[in-house]
Amino acid sequence: MSDILDASSVLEVLRPVQDPELRKSLVELNMIRNLKIDDGKVSFTLVLTTPACPLREFIVEDCQKAVRQLAGVKDVLVNVTAETPQQKGLPDRTGIAGVKNILAVSSGKGGVGKSTVAVNVAVALAQSGAKVGLIDADIYGPNTPTMLGLADAKVTVQQTASGEILEPAFNHGVKLVSMGFLIGRDQPVIWRGPMLNGIIRQFLYQVQWGELDYLIVDMPPGTGDAQLTLIQAVPMAGAVIVTTPQNVALLDSRKGLKMFQQMGVSVLGIVENMSYFIPPDLPDRQYDIFGSGGGEKTAAELGVPLLGCVPLEISLRQGGDRGLPIVVADPNSASAKALMAIAQRIAGKVSVAALA
Ligand SMILES: Nc1ncnc2c1ncn2[C@@H]1O[C@H](COP(=O)(O)OP(=O)(O)OP(=O)(O)O)[C@@H](O)[C@H]1O
Ligand SMILES: [Mg+2]
Missing domain, CATH: 3.40.50.300 (P-loop containing nucleotide triphosphate hydrolases)
Known part of the structure; x- marks a missing residue:
């Protein structure tokens, strides 16, 4: 783990944090966006896969805990939003736009x-x-x-x-x-x-x-x-x-x-x-x-x-x-x-x- 508090060290500590439902890394799922670091304050947007996620507080807590492991972190701000993924289409079916x-x-x-x-x-x-x-x-x-x-x-x-x-x-x-x-x-x-x-x-x-x-x-x-x-x-x-x-x-x-x-x-x-x-x-x-x-x-x-x-x-x-x-x-x-x-x-x- 690097000693410098930068985007890559934050992503490195966030990588093991998983979405409990999807059982995949938040980083790999591209759920961590707009990562900013300003004088020890780490902020990012956590993009969930549904606004109806019952575990949002747990995921936020897991993220905060992970980032606080890094030296020099004074605060971790997580802004939560959601983007529902689109179902895969079938070749012979016509989806509805939007x-x-x-x-x-x-x-x-x-x-x-x-x-x-x-x-x-x-x-x-x-x-x-x-x-x-x-x-x-x-x-x-x-x-x-x-x-x-x-x-x-x-x-x-x-x-x-x-x-x-x-x-x-x-x-x-x-x-x-x-x-x-x-x-x-x-x-x-x-x-x-x-x-x-x-x-x-x-x-x-x-x-x-x-x-x-x-x-x-x-x-x-x-x-x-x-x-x-x-x-x-x-x-x-x-x-x-x-x-x-x-x-x-x-x-x-x-x-x-x-x-x-x-x-x-x-x-x-x-x-x-x-x-x-x-x-x-x-x-x-x-x-x-x-x-x-x-x-x-x-x-x-x-x-x-x-x-x-x-x-x-x-x-x-x-x-x-x-x-x-x-x-x-x-x-x-x-x-x-x-x-x-x-x-x-x-x-x-x-x-x-x-x-x-
Ligand atoms: N858990 C419940 N407690 C009390 N009333 C219920 C409950 N579930 C359904 N009902 C009532 O039972 C009736 C039938 O329910 P509903 O219309 O939702 O069934 P449905 O399966 O859609 O019926 P249909 O096959 O006619 O479409 C309605 O009056 C509804 O308010
Ligand atoms: Mg009915």
């Missing part, structure tokens, strides 16, 4: 909480500072507009040389497009197959998305046309499968999971929803209605990571109905905390996949 990572939230079975998870994860990522979009791919029963407080929103359509471009609605930091914006509230959608394909492609390519770190697609239940259209159109960063602890749901999840894996989309993990019940009048109580440890068991049985377990909480449903997602309405509730941790885990896995 959109770095496209994620599907899916399940084999209906009503397990896909939309609830998709909306809250999207809002949690936006709260951490990420640029987030959400596609409601449930053409026949769109309900994310209500959940995101956009039930009365209208999207504007611009005529351009390359066709119609939709301006997404925006609330709680998330841009949203949904069939709900294009039809009357009580008007049922009667279109089928080819039409659905067209609408999903329009939601991907003919929307003014701008720059996005994460574009989350809330899928309709099952393993049907919407999933196929999405997987065949764009390069995917991965899929998140939502399940509930019951055996039937588990069987369906296995089907959903297989479909993504067979089509070469990595399954980032499963979210077990409605894992246990928290009564509103006894918030410290927890009832394991389906038995405990279900989430772990489910993940092990399906052979994918468990991203987290979300309890059954009345306020979570109420938040959805009122258009105030629980991560906004009551961030200290057990379900909000679980959903925020899930959002961070998803972001971490996306970074790992993009930099692999």
Whole structure:
């Protein structure tokens, strides 16, 4: 180690410091930038791979500890920012300009909480500072507009040389497009197959998305046309499968999971929803209605990571109905905390996949 306090000696002591999620050196990952040394004061920018990094304090501490080993250091200032890496494309898929990572939230079975998870994860990522979009791919029963407080929103359509471009609605930091914006509230959608394909492609390519770190697609239940259209159109960063602890749901999840894996989309993990019940009048109580440890068991049985377990909480449903997602309405509730941790885990896995 050299005795002179200069950029190369600082980088040398920082080299062994790793990003715990990526398990690689911060220096090798080019996460240390704008390094300056002024009269014993060392300052640099730490560029994380997601604003939703739960370990930022630990990484900063590790950096400071490492740099303080050097003689002559009086202070270490770390300015933290994030740059989400872009998912690698596939040769036969057309990405969306400006959109770095496209994620599907899916399940084999209906009503397990896909939309609830998709909306809250999207809002949690936006709260951490990420640029987030959400596609409601449930053409026949769109309900994310209500959940995101956009039930009365209208999207504007611009005529351009390359066709119609939709301006997404925006609330709680998330841009949203949904069939709900294009039809009357009580008007049922009667279109089928080819039409659905067209609408999903329009939601991907003919929307003014701008720059996005994460574009989350809330899928309709099952393993049907919407999933196929999405997987065949764009390069995917991965899929998140939502399940509930019951055996039937588990069987369906296995089907959903297989479909993504067979089509070469990595399954980032499963979210077990409605894992246990928290009564509103006894918030410290927890009832394991389906038995405990279900989430772990489910993940092990399906052979994918468990991203987290979300309890059954009345306020979570109420938040959805009122258009105030629980991560906004009551961030200290057990379900909000679980959903925020899930959002961070998803972001971490996306970074790992993009930099692999
Ligand atoms: N953990 C939970 N606690 C309480 N209520 C929940 C929870 N998860 C979901 N819900 C409620 O259950 C209902 C179904 O959830 P949601 O619409 O998210 O499921 P879905 O899988 O998207 O359904 P679909 O298959 O129809 O798209 C909603 O009313 C929602 O508010
Ligand atoms: Mg849904």
